[in-house]
Amino acid sequence: MEKVGFDNAKYVAMQSEKILERIQAFGDKLYLEFGGKIFDDFHASRVLPGFEPDSKIKMLSELKEKAEILIVINAGDIEKNKTRSDYGITYDVETLRLIDLFRSNSFYVSSVVLNCFAEQPAAVAFKKRLEIMGIKVYCHYPIEGYPSDVKKIVSEEGYGKNEYIVTTRPLVVVTAPGPGSGKMATCLSQLYHENKRGVKAGYAKYETFPVWNLSLTHPVNVAYEAATADLDDMNMIDPFHLEANGERAVNYNRDIEIFPVLSAIMSKIMGECPYKSPTEMGVNMAGYCIIDQEIVEKASKQEIICRYYNAQIEVLKGNLGKEVLNKFDILMQKLNISINDRVVVRYALEKELLTATPCCALELPDGRIITGKTRNLMGASSAALLNALKALANIDDKIDIISASVIEPIQELKVNHMGSKNPRLHTDEILLLLAMSAVTNPTAKLALDQLSKLKGSQFHSSVILSHVDKKTLKTLGVNVTCEPKRKKD
Numbered sequence: 161m162e163k164v165g166f167d168n169a170k171y172v173a174m175q176s177e178k179i180l181e182r183i184q185a186f187g188d189k190l191y192l193e194f195g196g197k198i199f200d201d202f203h204a205s206r207v208l209p210g211f212e213p214d215s216k217i218k219m220l221s222e223l224k225e226k227a228e229i230l231i232v233i234n235a236g237d238i239e240k241n242k243t244r245s246d247y248g249i250t251y252d253v254e255t256l257r258l259i260d261l262f263r264s265n266s267f268y269v270s271s272v273v274l275n276c277f278a279e280q281p282a283a284v285a286f287k288k289r290l291e292i293m294g295i296k297v298y299c300h301y302p303i304e305g306y307p308s309d310v311k312k313i314v315s316e317e318g319y320g321k322n323e324y325i326v327t328t329r330p331l332v333v334v335t336a337p338g339p340g341s342g343k344m345a346t347c348l349s350q351l352y353h354e355n356k357r358g359v360k361a362g363y364a365k366y367e368t369f370p371v372w373n374l375s376l377t378h379p380v381n382v383a384y385e386a387a388t389a390d391l392d393d394m395n396m397i398d399p400f401h402l403e404a405n406g407e408r409a410v411n412y413n414r415d416i417e418i419f420p421v422l423s424a425i426m427s428k429i430m431g432e433c434p435y436k437s438p439t440e441m442g443v444n445m446a447g448y449c450i451i452d453q454e455i456v457e458k459a460s461k462q463e464i465i466c467r468y469y470n471a472q473i474e475v476l477k478g479n480l481g482k483e484v485l486n487k488f489d490i491l492m493q494k495l496n497i498s499i500n501d502r503v504v505v506r507y508a509l510e511k512e513l514l515t516a517t518p519c520c521a522l523e524l525p526d527g528r529i530i531t532g533k534t535r536n537l538m539g540a541s542s543a544a545l546l547n548a549l550k551a552l553a554n555i556d557d558k559i560d561i562i563s564a565s566v567i568e569p570i571q572e573l574k575v576n577h578m579g580s581k582n583p584r585l586h587t588d589e590i591l592l593l594l595a596m597s598a599v600t601n602p603t604a605k606l607a608l609d610q611l612s613k614l615k616g617s618q619f620h621s622s623v624i625l626s627h628v629d630k631k632t633l634k635t636l637g638v639n640v641t642c643e644p645k646r647k648k649d
Contacts, residue, residue, distance in 0.1 A: 162525050162616030162637075165455030166210035166446075174445040176222035179366070182443055183226070183330050186362025186434075189354065191347040192443070194335040195367035199261055204368050206639060207383045207460040208446065209616065216368075217265055220333065227331040228270040229262050231255055232346045235274045235283035237338070244338055252286050254337035259295065270332075271296040271325060275342030278302060298323040300342070300349060307345075307421045314428040319352040339391075344422070351429050362434065363426070365415075365441045370395045372409045372439050373447040379460030381410055382491055386467040389487045390480055401437035409439040461495060462618060462639065465502045468492065469641035473624060476644045502641065504620035507531055509643070512622040518647050520544040522638070523618040524552065534584070537567045541621060541629045542590040548617070549594075552610035561604045562593050587632040614638055623647040 183190040196204075198216045205211045212218070220227060234242075237251045244254055255272065262269050272290055274283055277299040287297050300322040305312050312318050325346075332350075334343045347363045354361035369384035381395050398411040400419055415438040423433040435441050450456050468488045474480040492498060499505055507521035511531045520540040522530045530551055532544025550557060567585060570593065574580040585593070591611075597604035615637030624642045625633075633640050 162209055163452075163455050164210035165450060165452035165459065166208040167449045167451045168210050168212050168215055171211070171215060171446060171449040172219045172222065174448060175219045175443070178443045178445050179223060179331065179364075180226075182362070182364045187360030189327065189330050189332065189359060189361040191332045191334055191350055191361060191363050193343045193347050193363070193365045194333050195343075195365065196369070198335055199258075201368070202634075203383075203387055203463070204446075206466075207380050207456065207463050208450065209455055209459050210451075211446075220267070221265065223331055224267060226329055227333055228268045228327060228329045230271055230273065230325065230327070230332050230334045230346070231258055231269065232273045232275050232334060232336045232341045232343050234341045235277040235280050237341065238274075238286050239280040239282045241282075242338070251337040251341070252282075258335070258337065268329070269295070270327060270329075271298055273298050273300055273325065273342075273346050275300045275346060276302050296326075298325050300346060307418065307425075310421065310424045310428060314352060314425055319349040322349045322353070324353040325350055344418075348422075348425055348429070351426070355429050363441070364443050365438075366443050368444060368446055370410045370412055371447040372398075372411060372442060372444060374410065375408075376410050377494060379457045379464070379495055382495055383460040383463045383467075384412075386464045386488065386491055389467065389471060389484050389491070398437050398439045401439040404436035404440075409437070411438050411442075415441075461497050461501060464488075464491060464495070465497065465499055466639055466641050468499070469644070472644040473642060502618065502620065503529065504618050505641070508620040508622045518621070518623045520619065520621045522548050524548060525613070525616045536584070537564060537571070538585045538590055539582075539587075539626075539629065541619075541625055541633065542585055542587050544619070545587050545633070546590060546594075546607070548614060549607040549610045552613050553606045555603060555607060559603065561601065561607050562590070562597050566593055566597065586626060587629045591632070611636060 179192065200213050201216060202213050205213045233251055233255050242251045243249065244251070247254065259269050272295055274287060274297060277283060278301070290297050303313055303318045307313065334347055336343050351361055351363055370381040374381055376395055376397060385393070385395055394413050395410050396413050396416055398409045398416060401407060401409040419438045426433040471480060471484050471488060475482055475485060504521040504523045507529050508519050508531070511519035511521065511533060515533045517534040518540045519531060519533045522544050524530065528551060530544055530548040532540045532547050534540045535543055546561065547557065550561065555561065570585060570589065571583040575583050594604055594608050598608045617638045619633055619638045619640045621642040624644070624646050625640065630640055
């Protein structure tokens with residue numbers, strides 16, 4: 161079983177309580193800018209073992225009756241067909257996906273805001289599409305001099321031009337399909353309009369990372385920098401918080417840089433800024449829910465090494481510049497770690513040297529190392545996966561839990577009828593055959609029953625894995641890395 165270093169139940173309770181407390185502090189309404197992923201936060205679950213990927217939506221579910229969802233999308237991103245690198249879908253499609261996800265979890269999605277709207281044709285078309293679906297759409301417009309010209313921003317020529325968003329609940333969760341969409345600007349615009357209407361509204365920000373009450377060099381916070389290595393983000397000590405409270409707190413550069421402007425805007429709207437620092441704006445309780453520092457630190461260091469390997473592959477593909485690898489070198493030196501701290505790397509590479517064929521190694525949560533090599537019937541990742549399941553089920557390694565006579569017809573189908581050049585079975589195909597075999601073969605059933613025990617395992621391939629193998633392993637909760645080299649035909 162995966163070792164736990166984070167108390168998820170405590171987090172859900174503390175986080176929802178903190179948000180309720182912030183609502184009450186302002187009176188009538190709180191606009192909560194929600195950063196990061198509300199759904200499927202796998203980065204958090206990797207660096208904080210015990211954190212469930214759906215923790216944030218569970219936490220919000222505690223406040224469901226008080227909350228409504230407001231989704232912000234930058235009209236320029238729609239026009240440019242901006243794409244999420246993790247899902248490979250455009251921001252407008254991601255907006256529709258978010259609406260469906262929230263509604264399937266019984267949340268009230270009140271509206272969508274098109275930020276920086278300038279009659280872009282694609283944005284106009286998307287607006288019509290949303291309205292046909294019965295979704296209320298509001299337009300917010302570019303403001304000349306934003307964000308430095310505070311006088312103009314907080315005026316009828318600035319926020320005053322934006323459409324007032326009608327909200328009905330005390331908690332308005334403001335989220336977006338990706339960064340740069342304009343969540344903060346939307347919240348501040350609403351504060352301006354609510355203030356004009358005599359509504360006591362406030363603003364707060366929820367970001368899981370960096371964790372403000374962990375040190376600047378804590379592996380969890382360094383892992384966040386690794387996750388954003390391709391951006392200009394970096395963790396910093398919040399100087400405003402240190403001056404106001406005499407307390408060291410970690411924030412990131414963009415929030416620290418914009419805080420003086422944000423403070424001036426809020427002061428102009430509300431009479432005074434309710435916060436003395438960007439850290440005070442936050443409501444993140446994650447740091448209070450770590451129950452085993454050693455487990456969390458180890459997991460975070462592995463995440464950094466994994467991100468380093470992924471960056472190497474993206475550089476090889478031409479998707480990232482080599483300067484990103486220099487940033488990783490600095491981050492890894494900061495924690496005195498290297499690829500040698502990822503045990504499975506050595507085992508995969510040694511196996512490849514011995515067999516002269518692509519190989520994989522998998523470290524189970526209990527520390528056992530399982531390897532797999534490329535075979536005639538299956539790829540190395542499939543072999544390693546089957547070997548791991550047999551080890552977990554205490555099945556003799558010599559026993560074939562899937563007969564070759566079952567695999568060979570599938571290979572023939574792939575090559576002769578489906579146009580595949582590679583006859584070897586991928587991990588998803590192997591799992592399907594294992595499930596079919598389990599119907600009549602008790603040994604196969606025993607192996608299949610071990611799948612959940614793979615969560616938290618570490619995996620390394622001596623060559624770049626296929627997309628399908630990587631996706632299958634990640635779905636099983638396995639943390640995957642690959643050498644930045646392609647398999648030779």
